[in-house]
Amino acid sequence: MTSSRIGAAFALLGGCVLLVVAVVYAAEPAHALPSFFPGHAGGGSSEYGHHHLKHAIAAFAVALAAFAYAWFATGPKANAATTPS
Amino acid sequence: MISYLQAAILGLLQGIAEPFPVSSLGHGVILPRLLGWDIHQNDDFFLAFLVATHLATALVLLGFFLDDWKRIVRGLLRSLRAREVAGDDHDARLGWLLVVGTIPVGLIGLLAEKPLRGVFASPASAAAFLLANGVMLLLAERLRRRVVQTDSRGSDERIAGMTWRQAGLVGTAQAVGLVPGFSRSGATMSAGLLAGLSNEDAARFTFLLATPIIGAAALLKVPELLGSAGDGVRGPALLGAACAALTTYVAVRFLLRFFETNRLTPFGIYCVGAGLLLTIGFAAGA
Numbered sequence: 001m002t003s004s005r006i007g008a009a010f011a012l013l014g015g016c017v018l019l020v021v022a023v024v025y026a027a028e029p030a031h032a033l034p035s036f037f038p039g040h041a042g043g044g045s046s047e048y049g050h051h052h053l054k055h056a057i058a059a060f061a062v063a064l065a066a067f068a069y070a071w072f073a074t075g076p077k078a079n080a081a082t083t084p085s
Numbered sequence: 086m087i088s089y090l091q092a093a094i095l096g097l098l099q100g101i102a103e104p105f106p107v108s109s110l111g112h113g114v115i116l117p118r119l120l121g122w123d124i125h126q127n128d129d130f131f132l133a134f135l136v137a138t139h140l141a142t143a144l145v146l147l148g149f150f151l152d153d154w155k156r157i158v159r160g161l162l163r164s165l166r167a168r169e170v171a172g173d174d175h176d177a178r179l180g181w182l183l184v185v186g187t188i189p190v191g192l193i194g195l196l197a198e199k200p201l202r203g204v205f206a207s208p209a210s211a212a213a214f215l216l217a218n219g220v221m222l223l224l225a226e227r228l229r230r231r232v233v234q235t236d237s238r239g240s241d242e243r244i245a246g247m248t249w250r251q252a253g254l255v256g257t258a259q260a261v262g263l264v265p266g267f268s269r270s271g272a273t274m275s276a277g278l279l280a281g282l283s284n285e286d287a288a289r290f291t292f293l294l295a296t297p298i299i300g301a302a303a304l305l306k307v308p309e310l311l312g313s314a315g316d317g318v319r320g321p322a323l324l325g326a327a328c329a330a331l332t333t334y335v336a337v338r339f340l341l342r343f344f345e346t347n348r349l350t351p352f353g354i355y356c357v358g359a360g361l362l363l364t365i366g367f368a369a370g371a
Contacts, residue, residue, distance in 0.1 A: 054195040054305070065188055068165075075168025 008073035015066035018059045025056035087134055087321050091122060096325030099138040100145075100332025103299070104292065104340055106271030106352045108218055111211040114265045115363060118208040126206040126265065129314040136306040137322035138329040143300030145333040146292055153241070153293065157183065178245040179293075185249055186256020186294050193260040194302060201263045209367040214266025216360025221267070222353030225275030244282065244290050251280040256294055266360070270295060274349060284344040292337060 024033065030041035030050045039055055041047040087095075098116060102109035110126075113135070117124040124131055147154065160176025161184075170177050205214065238246075247255070258276035262269025270291045277287030309315065310322060 057305075058192050058195045061188060061191060065184070068184075071165070072168055072170065077169040 004073045008070040011066040011070040011073065015063045015070065018063035018066065022056045022059035022063060025052045025059060086130060086317055087124060089321050089324055091117075091124065092134065092321030092325035093328050095134070096138050096141075096328030097332050099135075099325070100142060100329035100334075101336050102268075103139075103142050103329075103333060104146075104270055104295070104336045106218075106222055106268045106274055106349060107356055108211075108215055108262070108266050108268040108271070110262070110264075111215045111218070111266035111268075114206060114211040115208050115215070118367075126202060129309070130318045132306065133310045133315040133318050134322045134325055136303050136310045137319075137326040139299050140303035140307070141326035141330040142333045143296055143303055145330045146296040146337065147300065149334065149337055150293060150296065154296070157293075175239075175242045175245040179241050182245065182247055182249070182252035183256075183293055183297070186252045186259075186290075187297055189253060189257040190259040190298060191301065193257070194263060194298065197260075198263055198302075202265070205264050205266070209364070211266040212360055212363035212367055214264055214360075215356050216266075216364055218267045218271055219353045219356025219358075219360055221261075221275055222271055222349040222356060225278045226349050226353065229278040240286050240289050244286050247280055247282070255280055255290065259294060259298065268356075271349070271352065271356075278349070284348055285341070288340055288344040292341075 021037075024037070025039070028051075030039055030045070030047045030052060033040040033052070039047070039052040041050065095113060095116070098112055099109050102112045114126050116122075126132075156176045157180040160174055160178075161180040164170045164174065164177035164181065170181055172178075205211070255273055255276040258272040259269045261267045261272040273291040273294055274284070274287045277290055278284065282290065310319065315322070
C-alpha cells in the first residue's frame with residue numbers, strides 16, 4: 001500500500017469519525033455529550049442545555065476537508081504517480 | 086439602543102474599515118467610546134447590528150468578485166470531477182487555495198471568537214492592538230520578499246502559484262483579526278507579502294478569502310438579528326447595512342487601484358499613530 005493510499009484511508013476514517021462527532025454535537029445538548037467531548041457541561045453549568053452548533057459545524061467542515069483529500073489522493077493521477085512502471 | 090444616526094456612522098465606518106487594513110472591529114470598539122455613546126461590543130443589540138453590516142459587506146464583496154467566483158466554482162467542480170487539481174487550471178487551484186486558507190480561520194473563529202471578544206473588547210486594549218497592527222503592517226513591508234512578482238501572468242495565475250502551505254498560513258493569519266484592533270485584511274495582506282505576493286495580488290487574495298468567512302460568520306448569527314436581540318434594532322441595522330454596503334464597494338474599488346502602485350506603509354503609519362495617541366489618551370483617562 002502506497003503512502004498516498006494510507007493517507008487517504010486515514011482521511012476517510014477520520015472524516016467518518018468527524019461526521020459522527022458533528023451529528024452528536026448537533027443532536028445532543030451540552031450535558032448529554034460524552035464527558036471527553038470539548039464543551040461537555042455538568043449539572044449546574046450555565047451551558048447545561050446548550051447545543052454546540054458551532055462545534056458541529058467545525059467538525060463537519062473538517063470532515064468534508066478530509067473527504068476531499070481522500071478523493072484527490074485516490075484519483076487517477078495520484079494512482080498513476082504511485083504505480084511502478 | 087442604537088439610534089439611526091449612530092447606525093449610519095457605524096455602518097459607514099464598518100464598510101470602510103473592513104477592507105482597509107485598519108481593523109473594523111477595533112474602530113467599532115473605539116469610536117463609541119470617543120463619542121461617548123453607550124454602545125459596547127458585547128451588547129446583544131450591537132451584535133445583532135454587526136450581523137447586518139457584516140452581511141452587507143459580504144454581499145458587496147461577493148457581487149464585486151462575482152465573475153471571479155463563478156470561474157473559481159467552475160474550476161472547483163472541474164477538479165472534483167477529474168479528481169486532480171491540474172497544474173494549468175488556475176481557477177481550480179485558486180479555489181482550493183481559498184478552501185485551504187479558509188478552513189483554519191473558520192475553525193478558530195467558530196471555537197474562539199466569543200472568548201477572544203470577551204477578553205479584548207475594551208477600547209484600551211483595542212487601541213493597543215491597533216498600534217500592534219500598525220507595527221505588523223510596517224514589518225511586513227520591511228520583511229517582504231525582495232523579488233516582487235510583476236511578470237506578464239494574470240493576477241490569479243500568480244496567486245495560484247502559491248504553495249498549499251503558504252495559502253494555509255496566509256488564511257490562518259486572518260484569525261488575528263478576531264482580536265479587536267488587529268485587522269483581518271491587514272494580517273492577510275501582510276502574510277501574502279511574506280509569501281511573495283505583490284501588494285495588488287495580496288489585496289485580491291485577501292478580498293477573495295474574506296467573502297466566505299465574513300458571509301458565513303454573519304449568516305450563522307442571522308437568528309440573533311431576527312430573534313429577540315434584534316428587537317428595536319432592525320431599522321437602524323438596515324440603515325447601517327446600506328451604509329456599510331456603499332462604503333465597502335467604494336473602499337474595495339479604491340484599494341484594488343491603490344495597491345497597483347502603493348504599499349501598506351500609509352496604513353501602518355496611521356495605525357501606529359492612532360494606536361499610540363489613543364493608548365496614551367485612554368491611559369490618561371480621556
